[in-house]
Amino acid sequence: MVVDDDIRNIFAMTSLLEHQKIQVLSAESGREALEMLQKNQDVDIVLMDIMMPEMDGYDTMRAIRRKKIFNSIPIIALTAKAMKGDREKCIESGASDYITKPVDTEQLLTLMRMWLKPTGDSHDR
Amino acid sequence: MIDKEAPVNILLVDDLPANLLALEAVLESLGQNLVKTRSGEEALRHLIRMDFAVILLDVMMPGMNGFEMAALIRQRDRSRHTPIIFLTAVGKTETEMFRGYALGAIDYLVKPFVPEILRSKVSVLIDLYRKTEEVRHLNDELKSRAQELETLNLMLKSENEIRKRTEEELRGSREVLKNLNVNLEARIGERTAALETRGLQLTRTNEELEQFVYASSHDLQEPLRTMTSFLQLLERRNHDKLDEESLRFIEFAIKCSGNMRALINGLLEYSRVTLKEKTFRNVDCNLVVSRILEQLNAAITESGAKLECLPLPEVYGEEILLGQLFQNLIGNALKFRGERSPEVEVGAEKREGEWLFWVEDNGIGIEPRFFEQIFRLFQRLHGREEYPGAGLGLAVCRKTVELHGGKIWCESEFGKGSCFYFTLPFPKPDAKAAKVKVFPEREKAGKTGKG
Numbered sequence: 001m002v003v004d005d006d007i008r009n010i011f012a013m014t015s016l017l018e019h020q021k022i023q024v025l026s027a028e029s030g031r032e033a034l035e036m037l038q039k040n041q042d043v044d045i046v047l048m049d050i051m052m053p054e055m056d057g058y059d060t061m062r063a064i065r066r067k068k069i070f071n072s073i074p075i076i077a078l079t080a081k082a083m084k085g086d087r088e089k090c091i092e093s094g095a096s097d098y099i100t101k102p103v104d105t106e107q108l109l110t111l112m113r114m115w116l117k118p119t120g121d122s123h124d125r
Numbered sequence: 126m127i128d129k130e131a132p133v134n135i136l137l138v139d140d141l142p143a144n145l146l147a148l149e150a151v152l153e154s155l156g157q158n159l160v161k162t163r164s165g166e167e168a169l170r171h172l173i174r175m176d177f178a179v180i181l182l183d184v185m186m187p188g189m190n191g192f193e194m195a196a197l198i199r200q201r202d203r204s205r206h207t208p209i210i211f212l213t214a215v216g217k218t219e220t221e222m223f224r225g226y227a228l229g230a231i232d233y234l235v236k237p238f239v240p241e242i243l244r245s246k247v248s249v250l251i252d253l254y255r256k257t258e259e260v261r262h263l264n265d266e267l268k269s270r271a272q273e274l275e276t277l278n279l280m281l282k283s284e285n286e287i288r289k290r291t292e293e294e295l296r297g298s299r300e301v302l303k304n305l306n307v308n309l310e311a312r313i314g315e316r317t318a319a320l321e322t323r324g325l326q327l328t329r330t331n332e333e334l335e336q337f338v339y340a341s342s343h344d345l346q347e348p349l350r351t352m353t354s355f356l357q358l359l360e361r362r363n364h365d366k367l368d369e370e371s372l373r374f375i376e377f378a379i380k381c382s383g384n385m386r387a388l389i390n391g392l393l394e395y396s397r398v399t400l401k402e403k404t405f406r407n408v409d410c411n412l413v414v415s416r417i418l419e420q421l422n423a424a425i426t427e428s429g430a431k432l433e434c435l436p437l438p439e440v441y442g443e444e445i446l447l448g449q450l451f452q453n454l455i456g457n458a459l460k461f462r463g464e465r466s467p468e469v470e471v472g473a474e475k476r477e478g479e480w481l482f483w484v485e486d487n488g489i490g491i492e493p494r495f496f497e498q499i500f501r502l503f504q505r506l507h508g509r510e511e512y513p514g515a516g517l518g519l520a521v522c523r524k525t526v527e528l529h530g531g532k533i534w535c536e537s538e539f540g541k542g543s544c545f546y547f548t549l550p551f552p553k554p555d556a557k558a559a560k561v562k563v564f565p566e567r568e569k570a571g572k573t574g575k576g
Binding site for chain 1: 165166169170172173189197200201202203
C-alpha cells in the first residue's frame with residue numbers, strides 16, 4: 001500500500017510497483033490509510049510518506065502499530081529530508097525502515113525485497 | 126466472453142465546466158460511460174482504478190497541465206497504450222503540437238472542434254479498444270491453454286521417462302535371464318552329453334552281457350546233454366545191478382539236469398529278446414492270441430478254464446516276441462490257479478499314445494510286496510513241485526514290453542486273482558502289416574495241435 005498526499009506521487013509509485021508485478025493499493029491521507037488497511041488486512045508492506053497535512057506519517061505509523069494485527073507488518077518510511085534524527089524518529093514511530101526522496105528505484109526495490117522475504121513464502125508473491 | 130455492447134470508459138479532462146459540457150454533448154450519443162474530471166489530479170485518481178478506451182485531455186490547466194499528465198499516464202504499463210487526444214485553443218504553436226505528439230498523443234484537436242469529426246474519431250478509438258480487449262482476452266486464454274499444454278507435456282515427459290526406465294530395467298532383467306538360460310543350456314548340454322556317453326557305455330555292456338549269456342547258455346547245453354545221456358545210459362545198462370537207493374539218486378540227478386536245461390533254455394529265450402528287435406511291423410494281436418490259444422489248447426481243456434478274449438488292436442512290434450508275451454501271461458494265468466476252475470480275460474483299450482492290454486485271472490493272486498520282484502530273473506515265489514517253471518517267464522515279458530517302449534505291471538488281490546497290465550505302441554501308418562506266416566517254428570508246432 002502506498003500512502004502519499006500527492007496523487008502524482010501515488011500514480012508514479014503505482015506505475016513503478018505494478019511494473020514489478022506488485023498489486024498496489026493507495027491512500028491520500030493517514031486516515032484513509034488506516035481505513036484501507038483495516039479493510040485489506042492481507043497487505044504485505046506499506047510505503048509511508050512522512051510529510052502529509054493533518055495526520056502525518058509519524059502519527060499514521062503509530063496508529064497502525066497500536067493495532068495488534070499490524071504489529072509485524074513492514075512499513076517503509078519515505079521522507080524528503082535526509083536530516084539527522086529523522087531515521088530515529090521514524091523507527092521510534094514504528095517504521096521498519098526508511099528511505100529518502102527522491103526515491104531511487106533500485107534502492108527501494110532492494111529494500112522491499114529485503115523486508116518481504118524473511119517473513120515467509122506467502123508474502124513475497 | 127467479453128460483452129461487446131457493454132459501454133466503455135471515456136475520460137474527459139478540462140478545468141472549465143463549459144468545455145466538459147460541450148464534450149459531453151458531442152459524445153453522449155455514442156452511449157459510453159463518460160467520466161468528467163476538472164483537474165489532472167482528479168483524473169489520476171480515476172486512472173489508478175479504471176481502464177479507459179480514450180482520454181480527451183485539455184492541455185492548459187492550472188496545477189498539473191495536460192503534458193505532465195500525459196507523461197505520467199505513459200509511464201504506467203496499464204495505461205501506456207491508452208489513446209490520448211489533446212484539446213487546445215486556437216493559435217497554439219506547432220512546437221506545442223509536436224510536444225503533444227512526442228508524449229504519445231494520437232491526435233490534436235483545436236477548439237472549437239467540429240462535433241462530427243470528434244465523434245467519429247472517438248468512435249474509431251472505441252472500436253479499437255474493444256478489439257484490443259478481445260485480442261488480449263484471447264491471448265490470455267491462449268496463454269492459459271499453453272500453460273495447460275505445458276503441464277500436460279511435462280506429465281507426459283515424466284511418464285515417458287518412467288516407462289523408458291521400466292523398459293530399460295526389463296531389458297536388463299531379460300539380459301540376465303538370457304545369460305542364465307545360456308548357462309543352463311550349456312550345463313544341460315554337458316549333462317546330456319555325459320548321460321549319452323554313459324548310456325552308450327551301458328548299452329554296449331548290456332549287449333556284451335547278453336551275448337555272453339547267449340553263448341554260455343548255448344555252450345552249457347552241450348555238456349548238460351552229454352551228462353543226461355550218460356546218466357540215462359548208466360540207468361538203462363545197470364538197472365539190475367544197482368540197488369534201489371542208487372537208482373533213486375540217478376533219477377534225481379536226471380530230473381535235476383532236466384530243470385537245468387529248462388533254466389538254460391529260459392536264459393536263451395531271455396537273451397534272444399534283444400537279438401530280434403530289428404524286425405518290427407504292424408501286428409494284429411487277435412491273430413497272435415488265437416495262435417497262442419491253439420498251442421495252449423491242452424492246458425485249457427485239462428484245467429477246464431473259461432477263456433474270454435475281447436477284440437484286440439493292431440500294434441507296432443515283433444510278432445514272435447509278442448506271441449511269447451501272450452503265451453507267458455496266459456500260461457501263468459492258467460498255471461497259478463487255485464481251487465476254482467480258471468477264468469481268464471484278455472482285453473485292450475486305447476489310451477493316450479498307446480494301447481493298454483490286460484490279462485486277468487481268478488487264480489491264487491500275488492501279495493503286493495512281490496509286485497516288483499516277480500519281474501526279475503529267476504524269481505520264484507513257489508516251490509518247483511507246487512508250480513513248475515524256471516522263474517524266467519515274467520522277466521522275459523518285461524524285457525519284451527520294454528523293448529517295445531511299454532510298461533508292464535500287475536495288480537492283484539491275494540487269493541482272489543491277478544491282473545497283468547502292459548502297454549504297446551500304436552501301429553505305424555506306413556509300416557506294412559506282418560504276414561501271417563512269420564511263425565516258422567510255431568507253425569510247425571501248431572500244425573500238430575488242433576485246427
